[in-house]
Amino acid sequence: MGDEASDEERFTAMYDGCRQRVWAYAVSRAGRHVADDVVSETFAVAWRRLREVPDPALPWLLGVARNVLRDGHRAEVRRESFAAELRRWAPRPTGDIAEDVAERLAVLRAMAALPEDDREILVLVAWQGLAPREAARVVGCSAAALRVRLHRARRRLVRAVEALPPDASGTGTPAGPPAGTRRPGDGGALRRAGRPQMGIISEERS
Amino acid sequence: MSDVLRTLREARPAELDPAAPIDEGVRRTELARAMATPPASGSARPRSRRLPMWGAGLAGAAAAAALVVTNLPHGATTPDARRQAPSPTRTLDARTVLLAAAEKADGQTEATAAYWHRTAVSSGYFQTGPAGARYTVVVRQKDETWTPAKPGAKAVSRQQKLGARPAAPADEAAWRRAGSPTTFKLEVPVISRAGGTLNGGRALKPMEATTAPGPVRTSSSPLVDGDKVFWLGRNVTMKDLRALPSDPAKLKAALLRWYGGHDTESTSVAMGSDQWLFQVARGLVTTMPVRPEVRAGAFRMLAGLDSVRGIGRIRDAQGRAGDAIAVNEKTRVGVLRHQLIIDPSTGDALADETVLAKPITGDARPPGFMIASEAVTATEWTPTAPH
Numbered sequence: 207m208g209d210e211a212s213d214e215e216r217f218t219a220m221y222d223g224c225r226q227r228v229w230a231y232a233v234s235r236a237g238r239h240v241a242d243d244v245v246s247e248t249f250a251v252a253w254r255r256l257r258e259v260p261d262p263a264l265p266w267l268l269g270v271a272r273n274v275l276r277d278g279h280r281a282e283v284r285r286e287s288f289a290a291e292l293r294r295w296a297p298r299p300t301g302d303i304a305e306d307v308a309e310r311l312a313v314l315r316a317m318a319a320l321p322e323d324d325r326e327i328l329v330l331v332a333w334q335g336l337a338p339r340e341a342a343r344v345v346g347c348s349a350a351a352l353r354v355r356l357h358r359a360r361r362r363l364v365r366a367v368e369a370l371p372p373d374a375s376g377t378g379t380p381a382g383p384p385a386g387t388r389r390p391g392d393g394g395a396l397r398r399a400g401r402p403q404m405g406i407i408s409e410e411r412s
Numbered sequence: 413m414s415d416v417l418r419t420l421r422e423a424r425p426a427e428l429d430p431a432a433p434i435d436e437g438v439r440r441t442e443l444a445r446a447m448a449t450p451p452a453s454g455s456a457r458p459r460s461r462r463l464p465m466w467g468a469g470l471a472g473a474a475a476a477a478a479l480v481v482t483n484l485p486h487g488a489t490t491p492d493a494r495r496q497a498p499s500p501t502r503t504l505d506a507r508t509v510l511l512a513a514a515e516k517a518d519g520q521t522e523a524t525a526a527y528w529h530r531t532a533v534s535s536g537y538f539q540t541g542p543a544g545a546r547y548t549v550v551v552r553q554k555d556e557t558w559t560p561a562k563p564g565a566k567a568v569s570r571q572q573k574l575g576a577r578p579a580a581p582a583d584e585a586a587w588r589r590a591g592s593p594t595t596f597k598l599e600v601p602v603i604s605r606a607g608g609t610l611n612g613g614r615a616l617k618p619m620e621a622t623t624a625p626g627p628v629r630t631s632s633s634p635l636v637d638g639d640k641v642f643w644l645g646r647n648v649t650m651k652d653l654r655a656l657p658s659d660p661a662k663l664k665a666a667l668l669r670w671y672g673g674h675d676t677e678s679t680s681v682a683m684g685s686d687q688w689l690f691q692v693a694r695g696l697v698t699t700m701p702v703r704p705e706v707r708a709g710a711f712r713m714l715a716g717l718d719s720v721r722g723i724g725r726i727r728d729a730q731g732r733a734g735d736a737i738a739v740n741e742k743t744r745v746g747v748l749r750h751q752l753i754i755d756p757s758t759g760d761a762l763a764d765e766t767v768l769a770k771p772i773t774g775d776a777r778p779p780g781f782m783i784a785s786e787a788v789t790a791t792e793w794t795p796t797a798p799h
Binding site for chain 1: 416417419420421422423424425427428429430431432434439442443445446447448
């Protein structure tokens with residue numbers, strides 16, 4: 207039932223418009239090994255729940271990806287996978303580098319020392335370019351609360367940059383946030399795939 | 413560091429640029445996987461549980477001893493062959509079957525408790541093997557759910573993949589000739605919403621299955637919106653469900669209110685409303701904890717629909733015999749027959765099945781090919797749910 211052709215068109219357009227952002231979000235949360243899985247699962251959920259997807263779809267999709275990450279991958283795994291990703295992005299400098307480059311590398315390395323929640327907010331705002339209102343939708347808090355959290359995350363990032371050792375070496379495993387620093391509100395309302403929920407009837411068509 | 417956020421923006425790795433092109437192969441695979449199952453047609457509707465995990469957790473790596481399913485013609489068997497009726501001469505008309513079921517349902521009593529516990533085994537059927545030696549594999553999964561009677565509680569579900577196996581004796585013989593593989597590389601047809609032919613409108617999604625059962629997984633989740641438990645054209649609460657009327661005309665009106673957003677006065681309801689009522693009602697009688705007299709009302713309502721017909725006594729995937737009623741649906745992939753098997757001794761719905769009544773040209777599957785079935789093995793109210 208419903209307009210099937212337009213369902214597929216709408217979904218494909220949404221995929222084309224948002225896929226790389228969802229992937230980038232997942233990579234910056236938990237590295238590429240996890241990201242492909244998360245993207246696949248996120249869009250499978252989006253297809254099943256297509257009629258619920260708002261426009262613009264991105265904050266909703268990122269919210270799904272967030273839940274998929276949280277439910278499917280343990281915090282230590284996310285942290286280790288992200289640390290590996292970071293070593294790709296910010297290898298140990300091998301000689302003199304320009305100051306702005308050094309500054310960027312320092313910020314990247316400092317990111318690894320932040321609690322996961324801080325890092326998420328910073329990624330949503332600085333890398334995904336979301337407005338506070340949109341980022342708030344993703345993490346499931348109010349826009350006002352998000353501004354406060356962003357402010358604090360930014361402050362902790364500055365401190366983390368300042369706390370980097372003088373040689374700014376980013377080798378080794380970056381210090382991660384303590385395990386289990388999950389905040390209230392982390393539990394989104396979205397459900398994971400495969401949970402039987404007794405809807406009836408999606409007519410299987412071969 | 414004057415503006416750490418700006419530096420962070422500039423530090424974003426180039427590969428995370430949203431404008432980076434999507435690899436075409438990745439795009440194709442991800443789109444096909446996502447669209448492997450039909451989308452939910454209702455808004456804000458809880459996830460459908462009708463088919464097992466075709467869409468989830470597909471392993472990317474190919475297995476050893478894998479067989480590739482293709483769409484070549486010459487299917488080896490007709491799975492309907494397994495459904496030899498115990499008394500093939502008896503074909504009750506739909507009305508007789510349904511009214512008898514209603515009588516039985518009316519006679520039932522129930523004592524509600526904290527959770528509605530339901531156990532079902534769902535089966536999906538796929539062809540596999542090389543051309544000329546093809547056979548059908550059935551992939552089964554057991555699903556248990558505990559749905560809370562009160563809002564705010566969590567719903568609990570438990571699932572276990574039961575393993576794949578040849579569907580019928582003839583399939584088993586073909587499977588043995590193929591060396592009795594324990595791993596199958598199945599390709600699941602994916603419905604393209606745009607196309608109209610097999611080649612243009614259907615893609616195949618890889619799915620691996622093994623003969624070994626999987627682990628039992630239990631999970632719990634809050635109810636949708638805190639109180640929605642089922643979908644009946646819209647999401648409904650347990651209270652809504654328990655308040656449904658038992659009178660068939662009133663029940664029909666109540667259900668039609670949620671049909672495509674139209675009310676019963678709307679002229680556009682006529683087209684396909686029987687189909688829709690059948691689908692809603694089969695969910696109602698196979699899945700939901702409605703009052704026994706409402707289940708009776710649902711059977712009586714179905715008895716009043718012209719497009720519902722009796723197809724005789726058949727066995728469900730668990731081997732249980734019952735009287736079946738069915739409606740046909742024309743789709744892009746052919747004519748599908750949706751059938752409901754009812755136990756005449758109790759009036760309980762045993763199974764809900766989808767059969768490919770008339771495949772489209774180019775489909776290797778024969779007419780009568782069972783696509784999917786769900787057999788309800790237990791429903792009961794229970795005071796507790798697992799954690």
